Amino acid sequence: MPQEHAEVFSRNCGECPIRHRAVCARCEPDELAELDMIKYYRSFEAGQTIIWSGDQMDFVGSVVSGIATLTQTMEDGRTQMVGLLLPSDFVGRPGRGAAAYDVVATSDLVMCCFRKAPFEEMMGRTPHIAQRLLEMTLDELDAAREWMLVLGRKTAREKIASLLSIIARRNATLNMQGPKGQMVFDLPLTREAMADYLGLTLETVSRQVSALKRDGVIELKGKRHVTVPDFERLLDEAGDDSDGGMLA
Amino acid sequence: MPQEHAEVFSRNCGECPIRHRAVCARCEPDELAELDMIKYYRSFEAGQTIIWSGDQMDFVGSVVSGIATLTQTMEDGRTQMVGLLLPSDFVGRPGRGAAAYDVVATSDLVMCCFRKAPFEEMMGRTPHIAQRLLEMTLDELDAAREWMLVLGRKTAREKIASLLSIIARRNATLNMQGPKGQMVFDLPLTREAMADYLGLTLETVSRQVSALKRDGVIELKGKRHVTVPDFERLLDEAGDDSDGGMLA
DNA sequence: CGAACGGTTGATCAAGATCAACGTCGGTGG
DNA sequence: CCACCGACGTTGATCTTGATCAACCGTTCG
Numbered sequence A, B: 001m002p003q004e005h006a007e008v009f010s011r012n013c014g015e016c017p018i019r020h021r022a023v024c025a026r027c028e029p030d031e032l033a034e035l036d037m038i039k040y041y042r043s044f045e046a047g048q049t050i051i052w053s054g055d056q057m058d059f060v061g062s063v064v065s066g067i068a069t070l071t072q073t074m075e076d077g078r079t080q081m082v083g084l085l086l087p088s089d090f091v092g093r094p095g096r097g098a099a100a101y102d103v104v105a106t107s108d109l110v111m112c113c114f115r116k117a118p119f120e121e122m123m124g125r126t127p128h129i130a131q132r133l134l135e136m137t138l139d140e141l142d143a144a145r146e147w148m149l150v151l152g153r154k155t156a157r158e159k160i161a162s163l164l165s166i167i168a169r170r171n172a173t174l175n176m177q178g179p180k181g182q183m184v185f186d187l188p189l190t191r192e193a194m195a196d197y198l199g200l201t202l203e204t205v206s207r208q209v210s211a212l213k214r215d216g217v218i219e220l221k222g223k224r225h226v227t228v229p230d231f232e233r234l235l236d237e238a239g240d241d242s243d244g245g246m247l248a
Numbered sequence C: 001c002g003a004a005c006g007g008t009t010g011a012t013c014a015a016g017a018t019c020a021a022c023g024t025c026g027g028t029g030g
Numbered sequence D: 001c002c003a004c005c006g007a008c009g010t011t012g013a014t015c016t017t018g019a020t021c022a023a024c025c026g027t028t029c030g
Helices: A029-038 A116-125 A127-153 A156-174 A191-198 A202-214 A231-238 B029-038 B116-124 B127-153 B156-174 B191-198 B202-214 B231-238
Strands: A039-044 A049-051 A059-065 A068-073 A079-085 A102-105 A109-115 A183-186 A219-221 A225-228 B039-044 B049-051 B059-065 B068-073 B079-085 B102-105 B109-115 B183-186 B219-221 B225-228
Touching (some): A029 A039, A029 A109, A029 A116, A059 A116, A068 A191, A068 B127, A127 B079, A127 B127, A156 A183, A156 A202, A191 A202, B029 B116, B039 B059, B068 B191, B109 B116, B156 B191, B156 B202, B156 B231, B202 B219
Antiparallel strands (some): A039 A109, A068 A102, A219 A225
């Protein structure tokens, strides 16, 4: 049986770790106060399904800590990840009743949830929220399109390198470092989840990770702890042009 | 040399064929009048590149008539389509200076362009525009995610069937018919463009189209004119569950 | 301890890529 | 008028990448 998270979170938005990146990033104190009235926290453990595709959704919200995946599954069991949710990412689609994808917690996870109806109502008259959500959605769309190139045209090796560089870069921006030189991080995904991300089998993922290690593109400590000695080299293996998608 | 379009378009938004579906769908008469002051029409011929990836963009806009594609290209020439733009679809990303993708007119095309800076300024104080753009962006994100499943997990035959069903469905909603029973339409894409859409080679596209024809899933008159005798059958071949993605 | 889970590695197979030839249609210029 | 060319499409033969099937390892957890 799931044991309740012992950890206690401050309800105070001022202390919120994702305050400056989430949907509420642009909100004024009075707007935060209003959001506060319709918000609540929920904890999930690793492996738990947060939302089932097709379910009626009565909340939207932000990932506060932990990692979740958005996945689509065909009747015969083939599954494709279509979103990777990190802290500050938004869950749920205002204006739609039913969830379109499964949302699964990959690690232990905390969400800041807003009751859906009041949130939608508030969004309608609070440009600060609507604007921020638009911005975040446009970013997600860009990420999805980058991902489509990976899925449609890259080789298995390039796919793995692409995924590693994406995780490395996200990690760097989270720690507010530039993405260059040596980088170290932990893989937040199992080999199977990586396969579902990249449209591969887990065997192919395992082989290509080993190959990148053998060729010195990455170093591994255990199965998950990755060191990238030369980020440019990794980008090269990913087939990305060197600028790495820096957009004005 | 490109010959100028002889056709003349009414500047009048009241007669605009995409009025009810575009970014301006929710605008009041006074807002339309303001948009009118920053708008202009541009025509492109089939094959013409509208925007090059990396270019500075000085406008955003809506496709009024015709079809365009968003594509990404790797240094070695591999290309992946990441968006298919039909009438009423929006082009450009407010808040970003440089284009992230190539935009190419697949057919002769007319765009209703807005000068970027004034449009962004106006969006900041016109919720009707921002809200509609958010809604359209969320729809595009959903489409991109559906597409990711196609790219990552479907077989070549399923990919072709998926593309045909998407085009058939879009066509049906444009003509305001329900997507069922017999459907007839023209393919707006060459075999090569279909391949770039689906992450296949043009040879595989050709073979699978022939196979679907041989198996009676579709009928062809010429290379482009398609008849789908049984839409359910097509959905089945696409591996989609029967509801066809009808979401509340 | 044994089972479950995550991961690695090997042998074999098949879907789709690649290379190549050919067909059709619609201009265009001699 | 016809010959030629280029764009688009089809089909065949062969090759390669990644899938599939299978065995096995190490860790963790009842």
